[in-house]
Amino acid sequence: MNKRLYSLDALRGFDMFWIIGAEEIFHTLSEGTHHPFWNALSNQFTHPVWNGFHAYDLIFPLFMFVSGIAATYSIDAALAKGMDKHSLMMKTMKRGLILFILGMIYNNGLAIRPLSDFRIMSVLGRIGIAYVFSCCIYMYASKRFQAIWFAGLLIGYWIILKFSSAPGFPMGDLTEAGNFASYFDRTVLPGKLSRGIHDTVGLFNNIAAVATGLAGILTGSYLKNSNEADTVKIKNIFIAGILSIGAALLWNMDFPINKNMWSSSFVLYTTGWNLLLFALFYYIIDVKGIQRWAFFFKVIGMNSILIYMSGKFIQWSYANKAVFQWLADIIGDPFNAVALAITGVLIKWVFLKFLYDKKIFLKI
Numbered sequence: 001m002n003k004r005l006y007s008l009d010a011l012r013g014f015d016m017f018w019i020i021g022a023e024e025i026f027h028t029l030s031e032g033t034h035h036p037f038w039n040a041l042s043n044q045f046t047h048p049v050w051n052g053f054h055a056y057d058l059i060f061p062l063f064m065f066v067s068g069i070a071a072t073y074s075i076d077a078a079l080a081k082g083m084d085k086h087s088l089m090m091k092t093m094k095r096g097l098i099l100f101i102l103g104m105i106y107n108n109g110l111a112i113r114p115l116s117d118f119r120i121m122s123v124l125g126r127i128g129i130a131y132v133f134s135c136c137i138y139m140y141a142s143k144r145f146q147a148i149w150f151a152g153l154l155i156g157y158w159i160i161l162k163f164s165s166a167p168g169f170p171m172g173d174l175t176e177a178g179n180f181a182s183y184f185d186r187t188v189l190p191g192k193l194s195r196g197i198h199d200t201v202g203l204f205n206n207i208a209a210v211a212t213g214l215a216g217i218l219t220g221s222y223l224k225n226s227n228e229a230d231t232v233k234i235k236n237i238f239i240a241g242i243l244s245i246g247a248a249l250l251w252n253m254d255f256p257i258n259k260n261m262w263s264s265s266f267v268l269y270t271t272g273w274n275l276l277l278f279a280l281f282y283y284i285i286d287v288k289g290i291q292r293w294a295f296f297f298k299v300i301g302m303n304s305i306l307i308y309m310s311g312k313f314i315q316w317s318y319a320n321k322a323v324f325q326w327l328a329d330i331i332g333d334p335f336n337a338v339a340l341a342i343t344g345v346l347i348k349w350v351f352l353k354f355l356y357d358k359k360i361f362l363k364i
Contacts, residue, residue, distance in 0.1 A: 068216020
């Protein structure tokens with residue numbers, strides 16, 4: 001199987017759809033109606049303060065998971081064309097470095113600022129780190145050892161946090177101030193952390209984050225290299241998703257599901273949902289061939305990094321109000337904010353559609 005998977009671009013676009021402003025639709029509905037249903041849904045598009053899980057927590061690991069699947073296709077295609085592994089690894093590291101630099105630009109802008117006010121770690125930085133290490137494992141480890149790496153990263157990370165802590169805290173402390181990962185970051189990382197004593201995408205917890213990327217690698221490798229029928233693959237991916245969620249819920253009793261620490265149970269839990277979502281998208285779009293509905297998401301998914309970075313350089317709210325303020329004025333309170341949230345997504349999509357039609361894509 002060498003063709004590009006339509007479902008991957010669509011699922012990546014579905015993921016980014018919530019990042020580019022769709023979640024704001026539910027927040028404005030909640031604020032405008034104060035209805036329990038919209039309040040509960042709006043709450044799902046926020047992050048828990050520490051332990052726990054909301055639907056919005058799935059966005060980040062889903063992107064990393066999809067990137068892992070895509071990586072297996074791009075790596076195998078490059079090797080099939082005769083590129084040696086060393087050159088491919090250099091190319092992979094270059095891409096990871098570019099993502100890391102873009103992440104720092106996203107956090108800090110282009111203005112010169114003191115190191116104490118500079119945040120090094122970022123969402124794109126984490127994607128870059130996980131991408132490089134998971135691709136390295138894919139290129140140089142056998143299938144068996146890829147699975148061993150996945151389990152070893154999760155178990156090793158758990159053991160470290162279980163038998164360590166920040167100074168002055170009991171062994172195995174998993175609070176924001178007391179866990180070893182946070183302590184390591186605030187001790188080693190220069191500059192500032194996103195939460196003062198903790199960075200939500202810190203350095204140490206990349207140990208577990210690599211496993212998220214590797215989960216996508218393992219899925220892509222199975223999908224691409226297995227000779228089983230598509231229906232069997234989908235069934236097995238679905239079963240793996242259910243088992244992963246079940247294992248995460250069991251592990252949660254000892255190692256809480258926690259996006260902030262990127263706990264091992266969080267990796268398993270999100271991997272489970274990622275597998276279920278991918279199985280659904282793959283079945284509907286690539287197996288059954290029902291693709292028209294997914295074009296909206298594909299347009300977003302083809303330029304995901306560009307639209308993510310654009311928020312730092314384009315005043316989307318200004319553009320949105322310049323074009324659609326008249327509509328908000330007609331609608332009036334309290335749903336004018338809902339209207340602007342919807343048109344805010346629309347104006348970004350139209351921009352991406354223009355780039356799509358012109359075949360302009362940001363490739364790293």
